[in-house]
Amino acid sequence: VIAEVHAEDQKELVRAMARIVVDPVTRIEGHLRVEAVVENGVITDAFSSGTMVRGLEKILIGRDPARRLGHHRACLRRVYHGACAGQRAARLKMRWASPCRPPPSSSATS
């Protein structure tokens, strides 16, 4: 039986099986939930899940590529990565000439 216990409860951690749930994970942008399955004091399985979705992909369909500005609002803490990745995507798709060179990390953020 998997019981939901709190991370601080050390006694619970050494039980035969336990599940640690941290939700919300703070000091991040957005909403994150992390779960870890503990067996005999060792984490044997772990899950993380974003607990908020806005459907931005669906909203962008059919819009003017200039609306790639919408990528800004995917996350404003990495605003230029998102914007430049969106611009690069639009440029590749439509063969636009663009002066914006996306930063390397943006490949993971589009």
Next chain:
Amino acid sequence: LEFDAAKGLQPQRLSAVLRHGRNSGRVWAKPGVAQVVSAFEKKEKPAVVWMHFQECTCCSESFIRASHPIVVDALLDVLDLNYTETLMAASGFQAEKCLTDTIANNKGKYIVLVEGAVPTGDDGVYCMIGGKTAESILQTVAKDAAAIVAWGSCASNGCVQAAKPNPTGATPIYKLVDKPVINVPGCPPIADVMMGVVTHLLVLGQVPALDSQGRPKEFYGRRVHDTCYRRPNYDAGLFVESWDDENARKGYCLYKMGCKGPVTYNACSVVKWNEGTSYPIQSGHGCIGCSEAGFWDNGPFYQHLPSFPGFGIESTADTVGTVLGVATLAGVAAHAIVTNIRKRP
């Protein structure tokens, strides 16, 4: 001892300035400042919870750049910010305990600052915090709140997630709670406007005067266009015709490049951003109208408003080119009418 305007409104430093001013017989030039300082010093710190729902955290990012007062003073000395997922040290159940304790210990006294829209589609599964839906959390915190402030366009009117087709049923706060909500739209709102709203609540202990859309009149009473420093160019019919053209370098009006300043109510051209450094139009890009409801669906960013032809009371035959002059004069009546219609109380 000099008051350093760049450092902002810092309670301790300011009060020292005030005392010094009194002792040396000088009269403080701003009568409101003493009231603000005394409120900041005497009132017990009000409990504040900052809720995060469907958001990009740009409102938090903006808020931490506030300069009057600087955000460190506000958060550490003036406010008792007990819950904000982005900044707080506690995680998981400890974070939730902070929230429930604050509500239980400050019934009817705490301030709720909401960032982000609330998804109502599919029973609210699109935003879950601690296993609870955003809507249920909002109802819980709003029930005993003294004041509710909706930060940004998400909380005020839905913003990007409420753009068509609004797949998650994103809903602004005022439609979900049965209390008055102070809407502070903008994507994000101006840092000093946010701090101004908080300061107003603290100093006067009451909700600021709101317009018909729940926005504080002091910050959202005028259009960006009304106080834009490029307005004389608009009135004279001097427009940027394409990006990086000669007119753009001269700083002409960006109306033809899609500037939404004429239909956007905000304080950008007065308060400006980053401690009054600049604002979008000053940096050469038209206003996208981010503080207006549904701005994602209000037409393309880079096409000028169809019913807003160029016109200026100062434009005369010798300042406007012949072709341009015919075009602008043709729109005289239309502009005047539209301006009056769009002007809100």
